[in-house]
Amino acid sequence: MxxxxxxxxxxxxxxxxxxxxxxxxxxxxxxxxxxxxxxxxVPEEHEDPIAAGEEIAGKSCIGCHGGDLGGASGPALTALEGKYDHDEIVGIIQNGQGAMPATGLNDVDADAVAQYLLSISE
Ligand code: HEC
Missing domain, CATH: 1.20.5 (Single alpha-helices involved in coiled-coils or other helix-helix interfaces)
Structure with missing residues (x-):
């Protein structure tokens, strides 16, 4: 070698x-x-925001707010009308509030969930 x-x-x-x-x-x-x-x-917008919002809430929110959004570790989301307007709900979803963490939903999805929550408000 x-x-x-x-x-x-x-x-x-x-x-x-x-x-x-x-x-x-x-x-x-x-x-x-x-x-x-x-x-x-990220879609431009949902064709049916309320139906889309229901589906997204079913994935992203029920873990803390209960299966029917009637409250669990987080408060009920079924009577938001009069308490928060649409933009405030979008703000809570995207930025969190108090003990609730920001959820990371994009603008279109957060908008759809806010519309859905107001639609089910009693
Ligand atoms: C990790 C648990 C958790 C998740 C996930 C979560 N939340 Fe929350 N949320 C909370 C808690 C806890 C509060 C109470 C916050 C506080 O005021 O301290 C809250 C408060 C809220 C409020 C204000 C309610 C009121 O009456 O003041 C809204 C609106 C809300 N959440 C919407 C949503 C939506 C919509 C989603 C799904 C996109 C979601 N949250 C996902 C835990 C969660």
Missing amino acids: KGRPLVPFAITAIIGILLMISLSFVGLDQRAEMNADETEE
Whole structure:
């Protein structure tokens, strides 16, 4: 083993490093695509906001506000009319209030839930 026994190892190492760099670019590309998909998913508006709001509330709110929104660890949401207007409800949904955390709903979904809650208000 005279000469340059390290050359094969060096070549392997360089190929490995090049592979790592190119794979991370592939990863960045895929991530950019995923982000693009996510922004596309936000709809302009719901065709039937009240029905959409009911569905979203069924996923995002009942964990704390009860299965029929009649109250659990969070207060009942069935009599908001007169207490909060539409924009205030959107604000609570998006920013949280007191012990309630912000829910991370986008503007369109928060608007739909607010419309739904006012529609079921007694
Ligand atoms: C992690 C539990 C939790 C989740 C999830 C949650 N809430 Fe709440 N919410 C609370 C709590 C607790 C309060 C009482 C906050 C306070 O005043 O301290 C509250 C208060 C509210 C109020 C004010 C009620 C009143 O009478 O003052 C509204 C409106 C409301 N939530 C709407 C929603 C909506 C709509 C969703 C779903 C998009 C939601 N919340 C999801 C826990 C939650």
